Amino acid sequence: MPQEVGKQYKELLQQYIDNRNEEDLYFGQQFSRQFIEKKIAPEDVISIHKTALAEVFPDLPEKVMYSFDFLIEMMIHYGLALREHQSLIRKQEEIQMEINVAAKVQDTLLKTKIPDFEGIDIGFITEPAKKMNGDYVYFLNDDNNVASVALADVMGKGIPAALCMSMIKFGMDSLQGENTSPRNVLDIVNRIVEKSVDDSMFISMFYGKYDARDSSFSYASAGHEPALIYRASEGGFTELDAKGLLLGVQPDVDYEERSVMLEVGDFIVMMTDGVTEVRTETGFIDEGLIKSILLEVKEESAQSIADTVYNRLLELQNFHLRDDFTIIIFKKENDLV
Amino acid sequence: MGYRSSVDIYTEWDIVAARQLGRNEAKKTGFGTVDQARITTAISELARNIYLYAGKGKIEIERFSENGLYGITIIASDEGPGIPDIRKVMEDGFSTSGGLGAGMPGVKRLMDEFKVHTESGVGTNITITKWLR
Known part of the structure; x- marks a missing residue:
């Protein structure tokens, strides 16, 4: 040749x-x-x-x-x-x-089912910046009146964050039969993380629990981004934050637990910093931007609200996610009779 | 056993001597210009490694024939510190990213056979062969 x-x-x-x-x-x-x-x-x-x-x-x-x-x-x-x-x-x-x-293994591992019952409308979206996700969403549906959600954010992204996050999943699975008050959940997960993660990994977590019987939403936070609550009666937002150290820093942390009452039309927005710290070519987005998008679509379903925020912010970033992006909406529909 | 000759490597000039010997032997074996250059480059890399990492050592060159096939074998040996992580050294992109030349994977590609034996604190022995086609 x-x-x-x-x-x-x-x-x-x-x-x-x-x-x-x-x-x-x-x-x-x-x-x-x-x-x-x-x-x-x-x-x-x-x-x-x-x-x-x-x-x-x-x-x-x-x-x-x-x-x-x-x-x-x-x-x-x-x-x-x-x-x-x-x-x-x-x-x-x-x-x-x-x-x-x-990434496929992770998807299977992280399958979670949105609780579906009268009185509360839940929607969420979670998108990784790279192939694997360092944000974690897990729903619990203890009985027909209680819907809980864990939202964790492993700092950094990609494979290391994804590996770390699978551990949170096992922490959550070990909760079966335990008292699932937000402060207790964070306490248990914190102990697991503290034992198994090296000091350079930081994980924040928000845990919220909605009880349809009295329309209360109780929550605790391990150094996580504050949630927002929209008050239909006032037409404005308030921050939901509770004191607590990031997961895994020390074994004994006293997590503060707080609660709010939801009225019809109120909704709660839980996010990771991939949402709040969106950057465009001109710098970080204005805090008011997310709120104004939420206001525009407040009458829509919880899933549609979450999708709209995601699509708008993705467009602003020229369709390039810099960080894992997660947003969860709990919207009160009507009172139980 | 074929004809064997060798060059001791102490200074950078000895690398040139090893190259010269290798090129001559490759030519005598019957290799063309391009393969002569490849064999010489492989010798050059091995001799440089001895000079840089072991301080001193030896390059031996042997022409041989086996079942009617002709070829050349080069043995590079030293009593240096040995290669600490041989798997890393054999990986593409490891030595070349630092601008160190062809690296071990390069030497392996230039030749048909490549064998390395290394022991910490004892030394390294690398045997490479190319067949005349």
Whole structure:
């Protein structure tokens, strides 16, 4: 095969030298694709050129021919760099495939079902910045009147955050049968995280629990972004925040628990900093922006409110998420009879 | 057993001597210009590693024939500190990213066979072979 390639190369070279047409250069380039396909190294190309040249011009001075040996020497490392590059691309494809599988595993691991009962409308959206998510949403539906949600944010993103987050999931699973008051949940998860995570990992968490029997929403926070409550009667927002240290910093933390009463039309917005710290080309978004989007769609369903905020903020960032993005809406629909 | 010759590596000039010997032997074996350059580059890399990391060592070159096939084998040996993490050194992108040259994967690519034996505090022995086709 190399001889055949060499023969064709010589013909193309001869034609170009005779005519010096753009057409011949075009054919030459088309031909070079074959070189790449056949994995002919740059140093081999020089060698093919040298051989062809010697046949086209048998009387070329020897010293000119020696210069090609020098050029071959120059090209050896280029050839190696090319092959290394090709092998690194293959390796990258393998890693990419592994991450895709890991993201699927994560999706299965994190499946959560939105509680569905009379009186409360719940919607949420969680989107990772990269393939794997460092935000975590988990719904609990203890009985037909209580809907709880855990929202955690592992600082950083990508694979390390995702690995860390799977541990929170097991912490939540271990809650079965325990007292699920917000302060107690954070206390249990904090102890688990404190034992298993190294000091450089920071996790914040918000836990909220809605009881339809008295329309109360109780909550506790481990250094998480404050939630917002929209009061239909006032037409404005108030922050919901409770004192508490980030998860895993120390084993004994006294998490404050607070509660609010919801009226019909009120809704609660829980978010991660991927929502509140959205950056556009001109800097961080104004705090009022999220509220004004929420106000615009306050009459819509909880899911539609969450989707709208996501779509608007995604557009503002030119469809590029810088951080994992999660927003959860609890909207009171009507009183239980 | 074929014909074996060797160059001791103490200074940077010895790298050039090893290259010269390698190129001559490759030519005598019957390799073309490009393969001569490849074999010489592999020798150059191994000799440089000896010079940089072990201080001193030896490059041995042997022409041989086996079942009618001809080839060349190069043995690079030193009594240096050994290669601490051989798996890393054999990875693409490890040594080259620091601008250290072709690295071990490069040497492996230039040749047909590559064998390395290294022991911490004892030394390193690398044997590479190329067949004439």
